Amino acid sequence: MAYPYQIKSLEDYQQQYQQSVIDPEGFWANVADHFYWRRKWDKVLDWNFKDPDVKWFTGGKLNITENCLDRHLGTLGNTPAIIWEPNDPEERHRVITYRDLYNKVCQFANVLKNNGVKKGDRVCIYMGMIPELAIAVLACARIGAIHSVVFGGFSAQSIADRIQDAQASLVITCDGAFRGNKDIPLKSVIDDALIGCPSVKKVIVCTRTRTPVSMIKGRDLWWEDEIKQVETMGNPPCPAEEMDAEDMLFILYTSGSTGKPKGVVHTVGGYMVYANYTFVNTFQYQPGEVYFCTADVGWITGHSYIIYGPLSAGATTLMFEGVPTYPDAGRLWSIVDKFRVNILYTAPTAIRSLMGYGLGPVNHKDLSSLRKLGSVGEPINEEAWHWFKDHIGKGRCPIVDTWWQTETGGIMITPIAGITKEKPGYATLPLPGIQPILVDETGKEVTGNNVNGNLCIKFPWPGMLRTTYGDHERCRTTYFATYENLYFTGDGCLRDEDGYYRITGRVDDVLNVSGHRIGTAEVENAINMHAGVVESAVVGYPHDIKGQGIYAYVITERQTHDPELTKKDILQTVSRIIGPIAKPDKIQFVSGLPKTRSGKIMRRILRKIAEGELDNLGDISTLLDPVVVEEIKRGRL
Numbered sequence: 001m002a003y004p005y006q007i008k009s010l011e012d013y014q015q016q017y018q019q020s021v022i023d024p025e026g027f028w029a030n031v032a033d034h035f036y037w038r039r040k041w042d043k044v045l046d047w048n049f050k051d052p053d054v055k056w057f058t059g060g061k062l063n064i065t066e067n068c069l070d071r072h073l074g075t076l077g078n079t080p081a082i083i084w085e086p087n088d089p090e091e092r093h094r095v096i097t098y099r100d101l102y103n104k105v106c107q108f109a110n111v112l113k114n115n116g117v118k119k120g121d122r123v124c125i126y127m128g129m130i131p132e133l134a135i136a137v138l139a140c141a142r143i144g145a146i147h148s149v150v151f152g153g154f155s156a157q158s159i160a161d162r163i164q165d166a167q168a169s170l171v172i173t174c175d176g177a178f179r180g181n182k183d184i185p186l187k188s189v190i191d192d193a194l195i196g197c198p199s200v201k202k203v204i205v206c207t208r209t210r211t212p213v214s215m216i217k218g219r220d221l222w223w224e225d226e227i228k229q230v231e232t233m234g235n236p237p238c239p240a241e242e243m244d245a246e247d248m249l250f251i252l253y254t255s256g257s258t259g260k261p262k263g264v265v266h267t268v269g270g271y272m273v274y275a276n277y278t279f280v281n282t283f284q285y286q287p288g289e290v291y292f293c294t295a296d297v298g299w300i301t302g303h304s305y306i307i308y309g310p311l312s313a314g315a316t317t318l319m320f321e322g323v324p325t326y327p328d329a330g331r332l333w334s335i336v337d338k339f340r341v342n343i344l345y346t347a348p349t350a351i352r353s354l355m356g357y358g359l360g361p362v363n364h365k366d367l368s369s370l371r372k373l374g375s376v377g378e379p380i381n382e383e384a385w386h387w388f389k390d391h392i393g394k395g396r397c398p399i400v401d402t403w404w405q406t407e408t409g410g411i412m413i414t415p416i417a418g419i420t421k422e423k424p425g426y427a428t429l430p431l432p433g434i435q436p437i438l439v440d441e442t443g444k445e446v447t448g449n450n451v452n453g454n455l456c457i458k459f460p461w462p463g464m465l466r467t468t469y470g471d472h473e474r475c476r477t478t479y480f481a482t483y484e485n486l487y488f489t490g491d492g493c494l495r496d497e498d499g500y501y502r503i504t505g506r507v508d509d510v511l512n513v514s515g516h517r518i519g520t521a522e523v524e525n526a527i528n529m530h531a532g533v534v535e536s537a538v539v540g541y542p543h544d545i546k547g548q549g550i551y552a553y554v555i556t557e558r559q560t561h562d563p564e565l566t567k568k569d570i571l572q573t574v575s576r577i578i579g580p581i582a583k584p585d586k587i588q589f590v591s592g593l594p595k596t597r598s599g600k601i602m603r604r605i606l607r608k609i610a611e612g613e614l615d616n617l618g619d620i621s622t623l624l625d626p627v628v629v630e631e632i633k634r635g636r637l
């Protein structure tokens with residue numbers, strides 16, 4: 001059997017789960033034994049959640065790329081590792097075998113070395129969804145450089161913040177990226193970002209769109225030229241750097257309820273074991289299956305379930321450059337049909353938007369290859385769940401509703417495909433190794449079933465974050481200080497009569513817009529940068545397709561002559577500061593905000609108004625100026 005640790009039945013799940021709680025170290029050591037370690041670990045786990053200080057597989061030496069590439073060459077050398085489908089369906093797709101991928105990763109790793117990149121250096125990657133993105137990520141891992149991938153929808157300012165925070169010395173980008181009918185000028189955005197980033201010495205630019213770019217002498221290099229140079233050196237091998245299990249593998253920035261995004265840090269050994277274990281088990285991956293995850297590598301889902309999970313398992317991972325609605329709303333189904341996809345992992349927001357086009361785009365597609373479906377990123381509403389089940393899975397494919405976070409590294413609570421009895425809207429049960437607990441506001445455990453609480457995890461798992469880059473205290477206060485000895489997820493959760501978990505959404509000031517995490521504070525800061533804006537408050541409201549929309553209440557210095565133009569200007573400002581994904585859906589100009597006597601904005605009230613629950617505002621008597629609430633209600637959009 002390809003994966004001896006693959007769960008085989010419900011009884012097997014229950015048994016594995018029990019064992020993982022009784023003897024977590026023994027449980028994970030058994031899983032980790034099936035990987036290639038240069039040197040085995042001395043100790044499986046050391047931990048405390050107070051500092052926090054968590055170490056898995058201490059003393060173990062390995063390189064994750066030897067597990068994703070080298071160890072498959074003997075058996076899977078000619079098997080497709082990556083199938084790549086371009087944005088334009090008329091352009092030829094690419095198939096990259098494990099041997100090809102190995103060669104390309106070694107080649108590019110040598111390019112990085114030739115450009116002075118060393119173990120521990122930070123490399124920022126800002127590229128579209130092309131195979132070279134996966135190659136760049138793996139090449140960093142090969143030589144022990146820490147990658148920080150930034151999603152292509154972020155602005156120059158956001159990239160600059162991330163580069164400065166990580167003190168990255170090299171950037172890998174493309175001339176541009178194709179996404180639907182758009183052509184995004186990536187290199188030009190990087191040029192703007194780098195004005196304030198003296199740490200960056202080199203930029204490697206991969207050709208994709210042939211968009212004209214400026215190439216700065218001594219700093220900017222073409223990917224293709226650098227590869228040629230390695231070829232003229234006779235393509236020397238690139239031995240993998242020996243890494244400690246707890247060396248950093250990557251940084252990925254994510255939004256929280258306060259301040260700038262933080263750099264979540266994952267380390268080599270634990271992350272590898274966890275990404276692989278959760279991939280193999282959740283999707284019940286069988287050798288030879290074609291697996292398609294529609295996420296972008298710029299998010300954690302792409303890291304764990306396009307690259308590291310599937311490749312470490314020797315799977316065939318399909319990477320799609322474009323968007324689900326281009327050239328038409330049947331694109332995902334055409335891709336399933338074209339490559340006989342067996343497993344499809346996507347987001348509720350995509351399902352909801354495609355539902356809107358009816359069954360026309362689905363009808364003539366052969367979806368009979370599909371065996372398993374997955375959902376990630378936000379709660380899936382029942383309507384979308386049933387549509388996915390009936391019209392895409394034709395009633396015969398299990399759906400795994402996978403709950404997890406950037407910080408958790410991999411899937412935490414999910415059905416196991418075909419094994420766990422599913423229930424629409426429910427992430428169901430924790431994977432082995434995961435010990436969820438619900439607590440009330442005071443931190444007291446909420447026991448029994450049919451209860452609600454804040455979702456925490458009470459025992460470490462190998463894929464969990466280790467720190468936030470450059471600021472360990474922030475990691476402690478954000479995740480480990482709210483409740484003593486618990487990791488706090490920020491999510492609210494219900495446990496039903498069957499003990500099944502249903503995630504009800506964030507309980508903090510983090511929005512989830514189309515599955516993208518955005519902090520309200522971040523958006524407010526961006527709006528407040530706009531000239532003439534005095535103050536703003538941002539809340540989420542239910543949105544049919546995006547899940548949540550962004551509603552901004554804005555106070556300006558004086559009445560503007562053309563409010564519509566001012567709104568557009570504010571959107572432009574947010575786009576510049578954060579990126580188009582953070583643009584508010586609604587902007588309401590107000591003369592004041594509801595505040596307590598101590599000056600705190602009462603978001604609860606603003607949220608209710610944005611949701612349209614005007615008669616249900618609760619007690620507003622403690623407000624400094626209750627009159628302002630009436631005005632805001634009247635002006636509601």
Ligand code: 6R9
Pocket residue numbers: 254299300301375376377378379380401402403404405406407427489490491503504505506512515516517
């Ligand atoms: C993987 C990912 C994490 C937040 C998380 C939660 C929400 C993710 C979910 C879900 C309900 C699911 N979330 N999966 N909510 N059901 N199946 O999305 O990571 O971008 O860090 O977002 O997304 O609120 O806390 P990330």
